[in-house]
Amino acid sequence: MNSRPAPFDDLDRKILTALMANARRSFAEIGAEIGLSATAVKRRVDRLREAGVITGFTATVKPSALGWRTEAYVEVYCEGAAPPRRLAEVVRNHPEITAAMTVTGGADALLHVRARDVAHFEEVLERIRTEPFIRKTISVMVLSHLLPESPEAGASHAAPEEDAAELR
Amino acid sequence: MNSRPAPFDDLDRKILTALMANARRSFAEIGAEIGLSATAVKRRVDRLREAGVITGFTATVKPSALGWRTEAYVEVYCEGAAPPRRLAEVVRNHPEITAAMTVTGGADALLHVRARDVAHFEEVLERIRTEPFIRKTISVMVLSHLLPESPEAGASHAAPEEDAAELR
DNA sequence: CATGAAAGAACCCGAGA
DNA sequence: TCTCGGGTTCTTTCATG
Numbered sequence: 001m002n003s004r005p006a007p008f009d010d011l012d013r014k015i016l017t018a019l020m021a022n023a024r025r026s027f028a029e030i031g032a033e034i035g036l037s038a039t040a041v042k043r044r045v046d047r048l049r050e051a052g053v054i055t056g057f058t059a060t061v062k063p064s065a066l067g068w069r070t071e072a073y074v075e076v077y078c079e080g081a082a083p084p085r086r087l088a089e090v091v092r093n094h095p096e097i098t099a100a101m102t103v104t105g106g107a108d109a110l111l112h113v114r115a116r117d118v119a120h121f122e123e124v125l126e127r128i129r130t131e132p133f134i135r136k137t138i139s140v141m142v143l144s145h146l147l148p149e150s151p152e153a154g155a156s157h158a159a160p161e162e163d164a165a166e167l168r
Numbered sequence: 169m170n171s172r173p174a175p176f177d178d179l180d181r182k183i184l185t186a187l188m189a190n191a192r193r194s195f196a197e198i199g200a201e202i203g204l205s206a207t208a209v210k211r212r213v214d215r216l217r218e219a220g221v222i223t224g225f226t227a228t229v230k231p232s233a234l235g236w237r238t239e240a241y242v243e244v245y246c247e248g249a250a251p252p253r254r255l256a257e258v259v260r261n262h263p264e265i266t267a268a269m270t271v272t273g274g275a276d277a278l279l280h281v282r283a284r285d286v287a288h289f290e291e292v293l294e295r296i297r298t299e300p301f302i303r304k305t306i307s308v309m310v311l312s313h314l315l316p317e318s319p320e321a322g323a324s325h326a327a328p329e330e331d332a333a334e335l336r
Numbered sequence: 337c338a339t340g341a342a343a344g345a346a347c348c349c350g351a352g353a
Numbered sequence: 354t355c356t357c358g359g360g361t362t363c364t365t366t367c368a369t370g
Contacts, residue, residue: 008233016234019227023191026342040359042343053233055317058226059187065176065221066184073241073271073278088314100314103241110241110308140278146256146268194367207337210368 008053011036015044016054023057062149068114070121071142075107079133082108090131096124107138176221179204183212184222191225230317236282238289239310243275247301250276258299264292275306 014034018025027045028038036044048054063071078087084102087109091100099112111128115121121141129137182202186193195213196206204212216222231239246255252270255277259268267280279296283289289309297305 016227016229020229021226023225023227028342037360038342039344039361043358051233053230054227055230056189056228057191058189058228059184059191059222060224060226061184061188062221062223065219084312084314091314097315099317102311102314104309104311105306107308109314110310138273140275141272142278143270143272144252146252146259146270146277147265149267195369196367206367207369 012044012048012053015041016048019045019054019057063114067116070115070117072113072115072121073140073142074111074113074125074128075138075140076109076111076128076134077106077136077138078108079135082133086133090128090134093131094124094127096120097128180212180216180221183209184216187213187222187225231282235284238283238285240281240283240289241308241310242279242281242293242296243306243308244277244279244296244302245274245304245306246276247303250301254301258296258302261299262292262295264288265296 018030027041031038031041091097096113096115097111098114103110186198195209199206199209259265264281265279266282271278
């Protein structure tokens with residue numbers, strides 16, 4: 001009864017591809033491309049959103065333009081057993097953490113952090129390390145990207161509080 | 169090429185925030201919210217795109233819905249000096265690599281990889297390890313996410329080749 | 337600010353359970 | 354028949370010169 005037969009055919013896939021390439025294309029245009037009317041496309045998109053396949057539409061912004069110029073991954077080691085629920089709470093206290101997950105290997109969790117600059121990153125790191133059951137952290141700073149950066153916006157989807165956001 | 173004096177005020181920031189929350193909102197609606205006419209908003213958006221601040225508009229899709237159910241980070245160690253340019257080339261050969269960067273620390277690069285399942289991931293890993301100057305890799309598998317997953321779509325912005333994409 | 341285009345709603349059609 | 358997808362038309366809203 002659950003685990004639906006999945007209404008997920010080739011047309012849906014093509015629509016998703018089109019919308020991932022450009023979320024602002026019109027339904028009519030997409031329809032013309034895949035051989036469907038605008039209405040049919042819209043209905044499918046609505047269904048895909050309903051089903052949670054499409055979780056949103058977002059503008060992708062170059063983080064450096066918003067003043068986020070420093071990026072790092074932080075492995076987190078906890079005292080004793082680390083209950084993911086508590087970890088999630090901690091993570092939400094720090095808007096500079098843009099992604100966080102539990103992982104295999106020595107560390108309990110891996111965080112992706114964006115900061116204004118190295119000084120800001122240090123401050124964030126200290127804040128994280130004073131959290132109750134964090135035992136130690138190991139940071140890896142990102143030097144340069146080898147692929148065109150995907151979406152993944154800045155922390156809290158805004159500009160760092162005290163930046164002077166230039167372009168670049 | 170730019171790094172200009174930066175035309176970047178509060179209104180621009182508000183527009184960006186609005187578009188990051190929902191890339192399909194109308195200019196008129198955004199304008200009403202921040203006290204600008206639709207036309208003015210459009211002009212600013214055009215300018216922000218022109219300047220490379222907004223790099224695109226994309227639909228965010230739950231990767232698992234597309235059949236990407238396995239996610240890992242892979243630290244890459246190279247023979248001798250690793251020229252980022254060559255590394256970038258290698259990285260582009262594997263569509264399952266969704267992000268790649270050079271980093272500080274022991275490893276030369278860090279890759280983010282999405283695969284259909286563990287078997288597929290193993291295959292990708294073997295493919296990567298047979299690349300010319302890759303000396304060793306250390307993989308960390310993602311177990312669960314502690315924050316609502318940001319955009320960051322599946323590899324090659326499509327579905328894995330031989331999946332049976334269900335929902336959920 | 338005026339004009340053409342897109343979105344959205346109401347309605348109809350046809351195939352298959 | 355009833356349902357599920359698709360198409361058609363019409364009105365309102367939007368994009369854009």
